Structure formats: structure tokens, C-alpha cells
Amino acid sequence: MNLSPSDVADPPAPPAPVAGRALPNGLAAFLVFFSSGAVLVLETVALRLVGPYVGVTLQVTSSVIGVALAAIAYGAWTGGRLADRRDPRPLLAPALVLAGIATAVTLPVVRYAGEVLRGGAASAILLLVALAVFVPALLLSAVTPLVVKLQLADLRRTGQVVGRLSSIGTLGGITATLLTGFVLVAALSSTVILLALAVSLGVAGLVLGWYLRRQGAAELPGPGRAKAVLAVLGLVGAGLSTVAPNPCDIETAYHCAKVEADPSRSSGRTLLLNSAQHSYVDLADPRHLEYAYTKWFGAVADVIAPTGQRLDALHLGGGGFTVPRYLTATRPGTDNLVFEIDGGLIELGERELGVHQGPDLRAVAGDARLLVAAESPESRDLVVGDAFGHLVVPWHLATREMIAEVRRVLRPSGAYVQNVIDYPPLRFIRSELATVAAEFQHVALIAPPEAIAGEQGSNFVLVASDAPLPLAAIGERLIEVDPRASLVADAELDEFVGEALVLTDDYAPVDQLLATA
Structure with a gap:
């Protein structure tokens, strides 16, 4: 059969490289592992945090899981959209710092709101759980798509890169769930766990920002005043955590x-x-x-x-x-x-x-x-x-x-x-x-x-x-x-x-x- 030139398709163009320099593989893996694990720490501790006010029932457990999954979904969607519109590198450090601040603020917010919502209906349970989980989990869930976008320097390896980082994120969640459930909640109070997580996120964000600055990417976009405001918010959140009403004399592994x-x-x-x-x-x-x-x-x-x-x-x-x-x-x-x-x-x-x-x-x-x-x-x-x-x-x-x-x-x-x-x-x-x-x-x-x-x-x-x-x-x-x-x-x-x-x-x-x- 004879073919005319118009019947022959143009050869495929070579894949275009993704804008921005890829992160070192070890750093990319750490960020995905750490951020995914932090979400599961929040989810596990949230059950203990809201329990004194709304109980520990199937409805409460379902609410924590549902709200956490919603935060993960919206965070991944938001992170993906931002990664397509802007260079992801300057966004990574702020995401971690803001997640740390939101985690620190969670404690006083839940404890003050819990006194108002105590023993409420399903809507009160969902609201209190959302206050405990949603914002920090959303910010942390935005990290993975930002990292994935940076690692797609060669689109011919998209499946390999996405699959590897997805598995690393899953392993981070599994590790955090087991570590929190078997070790942390038995050894530490919810206050200590959340404040330690908040500090870890803040320090990780600051260190990452310093590293990226050395590599030519800004740590935090915007004027220095915004940075000062964020630092003050973090300190206020940590301070309020120490004076917020605490319904416990002690926290056991279950109560x-x-x-x-x-x-x-x-x-x-x-x-x-x-x-x-x-x-x-x-x-x-x-x-x-x-x-x-x-x-x-x-x-x-x-x-x-x-x-x-x-x-x-x-x-x-x-x-x-x-x-x-x-x-x-x-x-x-x-x-x-x-x-x-x-x-x-x-x-x-x-x-x-x-x-x-x-x-x-x-x-x-x-x-x-x-x-x-x-x-x-x-x-x-x-x-x-x-x-x-x-x-x-x-x-x-x-x-x-x-x-x-x-x-x-x-x-x-x-x-x-x-x-x-x-x-x-x-x-x-x-x-x-x-x-x-x-x-x-x-x-x-x-x-x-x-x-x-x-x-x-x-x-x-x-x-x-x-x-x-x-x-x-x-x-x-x-x-x-x-x-x-x-x-x-x-x-x-x-x-x-x-x-x-x-x-x-x-x-x-x-x-x-x-x-x-």
C-alpha cells in the first residue's frame, strides 16, 4: 500500500525538561518521608487530643481518619497546582515552617474549643477534629507534589520517580503510625509529642531554607516583616499551649x-x-x-x-x-x-x-x-x-x-x-x-x-x-x-x-x- 507524505505522523518531540533544578535524591526522599510521617503522627495524637471532650468512639475515630484524608487530598491538590504555576523550591521551606506553627497552635485551639464543644453532636466532633488536624496536615501534604515536580527532570522517568517517592511517603506514614502508637503515646503526653513535632517541622523548614538559599533559591518569599510575624505566631502558639486548660492529670496509653x-x-x-x-x-x-x-x-x-x-x-x-x-x-x-x-x-x-x-x-x-x-x-x-x-x-x-x-x-x-x-x-x-x-x-x-x-x-x-x-x-x-x-x-x-x-x-x-x- 502506498502512503502519501500527509499520512505520515511527525516524529514525537523529545520530552521537555522540568523547570528548576532537582533536589538531591536523599533530600527529596527525606522531605517526603518526614512530611508524610508527620501527618500520621498528627492523626494518631488527634484521637488523644479530642478524646477528653467528645470521647473515643467509632464516630470520633472515623472523623479523625476522614478529616485527615480530606486534608491529605486537598493538600496534595493544592501542592500540585502550585508546583505547576511556580518554582517549587521557594515553597518547600515555608510549607514546613507554617506546618510547624499550625501544629503548635493546634494544642491551645483544641483545648479552648473543646471546652465549648464538649459532648456535642456529630457536627461538634467534626469541627473539633478539623481544628486538630486539617490545617497542619494540609500544609504537610503539599510537600510531596512539590518535591515530585522538582524531581521530574526527565519525563521519561516519570513513573519511576512518582512511584519511588509515593512508596517513600507511604513508608513514612507506616513508620510514624507504628512509632506513635507503640512508643510515643506510651512514653510522652500529647502536649510533648505535638510541641516536639512542631519544633521539628520548624527546624527542618529553617534548615531547608538555609540550604536552598545557598543553592540560589529564596527561603521565604516576601518581606522580612512576614517572617517576623510567622516567628511570633509560632512563639504565641507554643506559649498558649503551656497555659491552655488541660483536662488531664496524667495521660496513660489509653486515657x-x-x-x-x-x-x-x-x-x-x-x-x-x-x-x-x-x-x-x-x-x-x-x-x-x-x-x-x-x-x-x-x-x-x-x-x-x-x-x-x-x-x-x-x-x-x-x-x-x-x-x-x-x-x-x-x-x-x-x-x-x-x-x-x-x-x-x-x-x-x-x-x-x-x-x-x-x-x-x-x-x-x-x-x-x-x-x-x-x-x-x-x-x-x-x-x-x-x-x-x-x-x-x-x-x-x-x-x-x-x-x-x-x-x-x-x-x-x-x-x-x-x-x-x-x-x-x-x-x-x-x-x-x-x-x-x-x-x-x-x-x-x-x-x-x-x-x-x-x-x-x-x-x-x-x-x-x-x-x-x-x-x-x-x-x-x-x-x-x-x-x-x-x-x-x-x-x-x-x-x-x-x-x-x-x-x-x-x-x-x-x-x-x-x-x-
């Missing part, structure tokens, strides 16, 4: 914890976790039970083992160790084994809440689900479930599989008591009752009548056993310790539970069941 003295009872102490009242102890009188649900726990214990009769008790969740101390005081010789996931709370209890480990009380730091599985069958008379993540029972402790493990550990005549918090329309407590009833032959519920009627949120205590429950005796004891409490069982309980979902390891939407809307 913002605080112990407050009771002004009406000199020996009374209240343990607050993430600003929510968690436990009350009387240092002088371990028999004193302040909160209603602990009185209900005590009433059940008093009936299944009269005062003075020792028990082998297992506690899922320690908190302030109120119930173990009560059992020890009322039943000398009782063996209390406490599984508490937060080792920091065990240390706090020993230091400030009158906890003394010995033959009658042993505390083990670890996840209750894993630790219960290692317990011997039929080794306990009483299992007390009082583990919470903020105000929510951790989902893996609420499933039928977990209840089966509790039943395995109990002796045939033993009892399981579990504390649950729920709000109208009471979907979670109904599901948890259905779940417990799927394993135990006899189940009862203790709660205020207004709560059972769905008129208010409350603590609920489930009582379960394979042996018939002494309902009359428990009812009489409840009248003595808390006349406002009601005991529901048998047909009345079946009507309350209805066709509620049985929670399993495969499907346990605890946070969604607790949603009030």
Missing part, C-alpha cells in the same frame, strides 16, 4: 485521667477518664459505694455470697478498683483478679486510689478478651463486667462469643454481672440482654424504672447465671441499698428485649446501636 477530691467527703476520690466520671472510691472506707450501679453490683454479691463468705472473683475492667476493694473489705480472703487494659490506670490506682496488690487483689494489664480465654474453666464464682471505652462497652467484650468465654470460666452456680450505659431508644441494652440470654439460662436486669421505660439514659446492670437467680433476695437487698432501682426478669424482661439483635464477633454494631438519633 486522659484525672483524680478529684470530693469536697463533701474528705476521703472521697473521683476518677475521671476523658473528662467523664468513671469511678468513686472512699480511701478510708472501701465498703462505701457511691454510684448506683456499684450498689447494684454489691447487692448481687451480697446475695450470692453473704458477708464474710469468700469469693473467687474476676473483674473485666479495673478503673478505680471500687468493686474489688468492696469485696475484699466485706469478704476477707476473696481472690480478686482484675483485667485492666490500661497499665497506667493500675499505677494510678496504687498511687492515689488506695489500691494495694497482694493475695486478695491481683491486677493484670491486658485486653480482657484475650486474658479471659486463658482462664481455667469453672474457676470463678463471680465475674464483673465493667470495661468501657469512654461511655461505650468495647464491642469485642459485648458479643456472644465473649459471653460464652465468661460462662466457661464461671462455676455452675456462679453469676455474671455487667454494667452497660445506654440512652433512649435503648437499642444496645436490649441487644446485650438478648446476647447474654443466648448463653445463660437465667437473666435479670437492674435499672431505674424511668430508664427501663425509655425516658432517660442510665446505667443498666445485667445479672446472669445458669443457676436460678435468687430474685426475691436480690430485690430485697436492692430496696436496702437503692430503693430507686427496679429488678426486671422473666416475662417482663422478655417483653423488654423483644426481637433484639444478638451481637456476634461477625456483627456487633455497638456504636450504631448507641446512637440516639
Whole structure:
């Protein structure tokens, strides 16, 4: 076949080089690794930063992840647009410096705003999380496209350059996530982590600016006054961080914890976790039970083992160790084994809440689900479930599989008591009752009548056993310790539970069941 000259395409032009000199490969890799890792440090610490004000729930975790991803997306988009319009070199140092300033300012902003948004709805959660994460994460996410543009000196190697730097950024995020989750949050407070990150970003930006200046690129565009303003903002942010209201006495690996003295009872102490009242102890009188649900726990214990009769008790969740101390005081010789996931709370209890480990009380730091599985069958008379993540029972402790493990550990005549918090329309407590009833032959519920009627949120205590429950005796004891409490069982309980979902390891939407809307 014959071709005319017009049928022949022009040969492709050679790739045009990208404007601006490429950075040394090591420096480019460091900037991408460091900036990507810093975003994940912010994301991880944000959960601890907002937890005291809005809790640590699935919604809060989802908000942190979603806002961080949005910041990464907008930052990458913004950085890419700027890289196409201007020489990226003078933009790199300002991005790091501004990210450092934004990180320093995050602490006081969140702590002041948190007091206003405390316990708010979904919009308040999203706003507080955005204040904690969005701006610094956006600035840091702009670094990678700026670096990528500079490294594309030969467009024939675009895939290689982009792929290499993308993998380095991902490795930076992975490294930061693991380092923060396994090391930093266990060793340092949120304040120290964020201020150290802010200083590191600022120093990295200044050093990079000095290096680029030597290479012929300006460190910061604009007049010197702008630089002075930025420096002042950074100092103000760091200064405000030191005076901003801090809801924690200590930060453990899991909680913002605080112990407050009771002004009406000199020996009374209240343990607050993430600003929510968690436990009350009387240092002088371990028999004193302040909160209603602990009185209900005590009433059940008093009936299944009269005062003075020792028990082998297992506690899922320690908190302030109120119930173990009560059992020890009322039943000398009782063996209390406490599984508490937060080792920091065990240390706090020993230091400030009158906890003394010995033959009658042993505390083990670890996840209750894993630790219960290692317990011997039929080794306990009483299992007390009082583990919470903020105000929510951790989902893996609420499933039928977990209840089966509790039943395995109990002796045939033993009892399981579990504390649950729920709000109208009471979907979670109904599901948890259905779940417990799927394993135990006899189940009862203790709660205020207004709560059972769905008129208010409350603590609920489930009582379960394979042996018939002494309902009359428990009812009489409840009248003595808390006349406002009601005991529901048998047909009345079946009507309350209805066709509620049985929670399993495969499907346990605890946070969604607790949603009030």
C-alpha cells in the first residue's frame, strides 16, 4: 500500500525538561518521608487530643481518619497546582515552617474549643477534629507534589520517580503510625509529642531554607516583616499551649485521667477518664459505694455470697478498683483478679486510689478478651463486667462469643454481672440482654424504672447465671441499698428485649446501636 507524505505522523518531540533544578535524591526522599510521617503522627495524637471532650468512639475515630484524608487530598491538590504555576523550591521551606506553627497552635485551639464543644453532636466532633488536624496536615501534604515536580527532570522517568517517592511517603506514614502508637503515646503526653513535632517541622523548614538559599533559591518569599510575624505566631502558639486548660492529670496509653477530691467527703476520690466520671472510691472506707450501679453490683454479691463468705472473683475492667476493694473489705480472703487494659490506670490506682496488690487483689494489664480465654474453666464464682471505652462497652467484650468465654470460666452456680450505659431508644441494652440470654439460662436486669421505660439514659446492670437467680433476695437487698432501682426478669424482661439483635464477633454494631438519633 502506498502512503502519501500527509499520512505520515511527525516524529514525537523529545520530552521537555522540568523547570528548576532537582533536589538531591536523599533530600527529596527525606522531605517526603518526614512530611508524610508527620501527618500520621498528627492523626494518631488527634484521637488523644479530642478524646477528653467528645470521647473515643467509632464516630470520633472515623472523623479523625476522614478529616485527615480530606486534608491529605486537598493538600496534595493544592501542592500540585502550585508546583505547576511556580518554582517549587521557594515553597518547600515555608510549607514546613507554617506546618510547624499550625501544629503548635493546634494544642491551645483544641483545648479552648473543646471546652465549648464538649459532648456535642456529630457536627461538634467534626469541627473539633478539623481544628486538630486539617490545617497542619494540609500544609504537610503539599510537600510531596512539590518535591515530585522538582524531581521530574526527565519525563521519561516519570513513573519511576512518582512511584519511588509515593512508596517513600507511604513508608513514612507506616513508620510514624507504628512509632506513635507503640512508643510515643506510651512514653510522652500529647502536649510533648505535638510541641516536639512542631519544633521539628520548624527546624527542618529553617534548615531547608538555609540550604536552598545557598543553592540560589529564596527561603521565604516576601518581606522580612512576614517572617517576623510567622516567628511570633509560632512563639504565641507554643506559649498558649503551656497555659491552655488541660483536662488531664496524667495521660496513660489509653486515657486522659484525672483524680478529684470530693469536697463533701474528705476521703472521697473521683476518677475521671476523658473528662467523664468513671469511678468513686472512699480511701478510708472501701465498703462505701457511691454510684448506683456499684450498689447494684454489691447487692448481687451480697446475695450470692453473704458477708464474710469468700469469693473467687474476676473483674473485666479495673478503673478505680471500687468493686474489688468492696469485696475484699466485706469478704476477707476473696481472690480478686482484675483485667485492666490500661497499665497506667493500675499505677494510678496504687498511687492515689488506695489500691494495694497482694493475695486478695491481683491486677493484670491486658485486653480482657484475650486474658479471659486463658482462664481455667469453672474457676470463678463471680465475674464483673465493667470495661468501657469512654461511655461505650468495647464491642469485642459485648458479643456472644465473649459471653460464652465468661460462662466457661464461671462455676455452675456462679453469676455474671455487667454494667452497660445506654440512652433512649435503648437499642444496645436490649441487644446485650438478648446476647447474654443466648448463653445463660437465667437473666435479670437492674435499672431505674424511668430508664427501663425509655425516658432517660442510665446505667443498666445485667445479672446472669445458669443457676436460678435468687430474685426475691436480690430485690430485697436492692430496696436496702437503692430503693430507686427496679429488678426486671422473666416475662417482663422478655417483653423488654423483644426481637433484639444478638451481637456476634461477625456483627456487633455497638456504636450504631448507641446512637440516639
